[in-house]
Amino acid sequence: MIAYTMVGTQDLNQARAFYDSVFENMALEVCWEDETCVSYGKEDDLTFPRFFVGYPFDGRPANVGNGVMTAFQFQDTRQVDRLYELAMQHGGSSEGEPGYRPQYAEGFYAAYVRDPDGNKLAFVVYPKE
Secondary structure (H helix, E strand, C coil): CCCCEEEEEECCCCCCCCCHHHHHCCCCCEEEEEECCCECCCCCCCCECCCCCCCCCCCCCCCCCCCEEEEEEECCHHHHHHHHHHHHHHHEEEEEEECCCCCCCCCCCCEEEEECCCCEEEEEECCCC
C-alpha cells in the first residue's frame, strides 16, 4: 500500500552518513540518487516501499513535523539494539533507548531515534502471539 516515504534534510551528505549506515544494516540498497536526494529499498523490487531523504522540492528549508514518525518492524530485539547504536554513532539522537514498552502491548520492544535533521524513526518488534 505505501509506495514511498520521504523526509527532508538540510545537509544531504550528513543525512547519507546516517541513513547509509542504518539502512545497510537493514539490508536496504540505494535505489536512486542525485545531488538532491537518495532513495533506499530493494533495487530489483518495485513493490517494496522506498524511503527517500532529500532537499525539499520547493527550495525552502526542511522542517520536522511534531508527531510524525516512520517505524520499521523487525523480528529480533538485537536488531533494534544494533540499529539504535548505529543511529547514535552516525549523528542521530535518542528519543527512547531500546526496551520493552508494556504500555503499548506486552512484549512490544522498541527504540526511538531522530536523524541529524530531527526526523523521528522507530525500530520495533511486535509481540509474538
